[in-house]
Amino acid sequence: MSELPVLLEMRSITKEFPGVKALADVNLVVRAGEIHAICGENGAGKSTLMKVLSGVYPYGSYDGQIIYQGAETRFSDIRASEQAGIVIIHQELALIPHMSITENIFLGNEPRKHGAIDWKAANRLALDLMARVGLREDPDTLVKDIGVGKQQLVEIAKAFAKDVKLLILDEPTAALNEADSRHLLDLLRGFRSRGITSIMISHKLNEIEAIADQITILRDGRTVETLDVKADGVDEDRIVRGMVGRELHSRFPDHTPKIGEVFFEVRDWNVRHPISADRQVCKNESFVVRRGEIVGFAGLMGAGRTELAMSVFGRSYGVYESGTIIKDGKEIVLKTVADAIAHGLAYVSEDRKAIGLNLLDDIKASTVSAKLSKITRHGVLDEVAEYKAAEAYRRELRTKAPTVDESVSKLSGGNQQKVVLAKWMFTDPDLLILDEPTRGIDVGAKYEIYGIIQRLADQGKGVVVISSELPELIGLCDRIYTVFEGAITGEIARQDADPETLMKQMTSTKKMQTR
């Protein structure tokens, strides 16, 4: 590939934040018409590098040079980089839910005629752009009414509307299901054949291996190496080695489960959708958890796993209809989250930024936030006890932060997740429900989180893991339930679990029992 002309060169980029060197002397060479992947653990500096490139951090706030299309550029803001044809699509999509597809595509870039927006032209152009990204929808459909996979396509169409030359995708498939991911990757291949250059940041190494031409690996804010996928015969293990700086023997820590008695049981659980009352999101679901057991819930996006977990966790989702919860042989009624916490339940949400953490808090305050009573003496919060608890968890979970006074908003995803785990471990739960515990987290941190989950199980707690990554469930769980359209469709023991069997039951309503 090296004969292709260089489109972009970032030379010895250094970016410092107060007290932290986020990027140190990073180099990146992207050739025209290739798919260039950037890999690295969380906190390695991938996003910072892209923010430098796209002008989020304007010229002058970093050291180094950016040479784009043969000339040095000095972007003052995102608009300037977009005018040069560099468009970044963030992990959190920047769409307005209550606007139509057309309106979103042309937001800030509306085709005008005599000063007014020319909706006829806009719709025509939108259809054209949608065809290019393979999106078949009525352009008047509101963005909130289409799935997240299609929303991603709208984002890309929006990039095309700006005449993109260099498309940057930050974790584009993180929230997508298998089919949507595949479609997106095919789309990127199509762009490559039409000469559009893409930079892709992803934690899904199999996708990178499948699609990228070049891979640049960052570690601790430095460039480790740039690999040519074909010439160097790169595979996943090779990438991982570059990212963590050594060979990773196994994705999962060795673990011998110590499974005890059934202590938690949900029976005939029925829940309705909070707004459309005729939609049932949990249909007669029943499951059990044993002490020391890690139980997985497999299912496609929208199968109702999160809804099940949250409705059990103090009815924090939906409208409860019927069903019982039995813990340690006794029926318990959990009407509020406070009840659930008091009965030893913990729920780690799938979206830690939106609903898992108060990003204004520091690590200390976050750690104790779900059980303030534990640090309260005679009605007064004990700051020293708070500090000591948070510090103990910081050390135990090896949260990478200078001190527990650090704001959680400054931590990387993996470390934020550790703070969330600490927050729930602090409540001394008997049952932990972990919803996508490793989403958006790099390989090394994932391994650590798996270790934490196993240790929790070994302490005799029950752990429920909801995950969209089948290898994760198979590698981690002692038993897996499959969920399809709000109903539990199967229960598979560890030794029988393989992706094909799981996938089959995740996509069929037929109830199967393989024990």
Next chain:
Amino acid sequence: MSRIKDLQKNLFGGTTSNARQFGMIFTLVAIVVLFQILTDGLTLRSDNLIALFNQNSYILILAIGMLMVIVAGHIDLSVGSIAAFTGILVAKSMAEWSLPWPVAILFGLAIGAIIGAWQGFWVAYVGVPAFIVTLAGMLLFRGGNQFIGNANTIAVPEGFRVIGSGFLPEVGPNTGYNNLTLLLGLAACVAVVWREFQARKTRRDMDAEPAPMWISVLRMAVMVGVIVFASLRFASGRVGTSFPVSGIILVALVLAYSFYTRNTAGGRHIYAVGGNSRAAELSGVKLKRVNFFVMMNMAVLAALAGMIFVARSAASGPQDGNGWELDAIAAVFIGGAAVSGGIGTISGSIVGGLVMAVLNNGLQLLGVGTDRVQIIKGLVLLLAVALDVYNKKQGKFSIIGSLTRSMRRETPAPPTAPPDADRETARTAVPS
């Protein structure tokens, strides 16, 4: 770190002080000094200081409640009307139903609680935005005041006036000063010293290096100096005047609410709700209860402020409390609260309120008309918040950043290796 920076960081940097608060304290000092010079020493004269407190204590009381409302992510536009509504009912209760004045005060607080429960119900349990509920309340209770009072003024009896225009009585030997005021000052000095040593102990318990001793001493010296100066001024006023009763109510409320917001679970829940209400809810915080409480609490404080005002002006009238909500909101934002909720302190709001109060007072002493005073106050509010927003955008100096920075230890605790049970993880973990 240079000594100057050290000083800047530590002098006023308790664990809750933030950068804007720090800036506002200096602004406050600068404004006081400026007017002291411009008015030829009139600003810091005993009678003016006493008047300043008397005229502003009710706004500062409102600012306490408003801070909690704003931190929780709401706003309250109805406080002026609630104050007026309570004022007229309390005045009427004494004038026409001849309630004794202590009972009338309890009656007033109860009215505040009922109004607060009404507004809290709509905000917390029905989910109507507080802006709308309190906008409605503003109209409702203003109308209520005029309906009940027939748009007339009703005078209040002498006993009741103590809470608005009373002073600490003269007791003990004749020292040429008001003895109780001096005692109060002494108690404040002891409290300041005690707190400093408590703070040092807390930091040591957290394995952190406390600020250098000379900084602690300097900080205490400055605080004690200010307190001594203020006590002497308040104690040496015209005979019969001293530290006002309304000021005592204010100080008691500030101490109580600062403690509540900083040192109790209930207080922390308010910040949690304002910072991320969904996350708070999923952590077991009773969202509705918190929202109900802040709205109700605000109304009770508004009722109290209304009564103090009526007591000071000796009568309740139809125009009482006009525009108070805006003064209280301005104080809170100048004092460093975030518009989106989750950030702010009681002490910051009080400093913000004092900045506005001194500005008001100083300009009046200089004979500047109310028209120009309003223009200046508006610009000060805008500039104070704009400066902060600008600083945050530049990434040079953010409030949140400084807030956490001022608390951070200088030497980060080294990441320790986990116990050997963790060897499994250690094999492949990220080097920390």
